[in-house]
Amino acid sequence: MSEYYTEALVLDWEEVNNSDAFVHLYTQKLGKVRAKAVGIRKITSKLAGHFQPLNFVNVRLVDGGSLLLVDGLSIKKIKLTGALIAARIIKNAAAEFQPDPVAWNFIKAIFMSEDEAKLGNFLMLFKAMGFEPASDKCSFCRRGFISVFSYADAQFICGNCVKDLKLSENEIQLL
Ligand SMILES: [Zn+2]
Known part of the structure; x- marks a missing residue:
């Protein structure tokens, strides 16, 4: 124990x-x-x-x-509009039983700052948790600009590919 x-x-x-x-x-x-x-x-x-x-x-x-x-x-x-979405992102994207000082320090700082702009920068949050997009272009079509994170694929993709892949709202996070 x-x-x-x-x-x-x-x-x-x-x-x-x-x-x-x-x-x-x-x-x-x-x-x-x-x-x-x-x-x-x-x-x-x-x-x-x-x-x-x-x-x-x-x-x-x-x-x-x-x-x-x-x-x-x-x-x-914490009483900020963006905080619920940030918490949902952490719940979906963080790994269980894998402490990560970089991610922890970033997350604590943005929540404690009570700064909506920092909290609402979801791309930065994904990056802090180790999900770094290879470029600003969609990992599927390589053309469209990334606008969504797909939890199923752990990939950054564009709005068109989200529709083509028929991903539901639970499977994605808008950036
Ligand atoms: Zn695409």
Whole structure:
């Protein structure tokens, strides 16, 4: 059984039942993880307020085969329009259990800055997470300018190719 104390950004919740949820976190020490929070959906939960999506937190996680969220405190609540989209990008694009200091420092800085322009530069966010487009041209047709990231292919593609490939909104991120 291992225990971790780490800073983290709360990305999302996934309901398990009426009392429990999986909390998706982007952590400094473990990279992206999903931890079960027992009782967090109960009205009496002391953790629920601290672990709302987009909060920066200090969290204590216990790994006994699967990850449990046992304690924590929010450091800062982020209230920016672009933050939800940035959190969705991190949830979809970051690798599980692969801590990345460059990505962590970048993500923490843009969220803490409360600067909409920095937070809304999704191409920079992808680059910080290691997805560097080879050029500004579409990886499929090599002609159109990149305007979309395809999660399925982990490629930067143009608007026309998105239509040709019939990718749904869940499979792509507009840049
Ligand atoms: Zn294209």
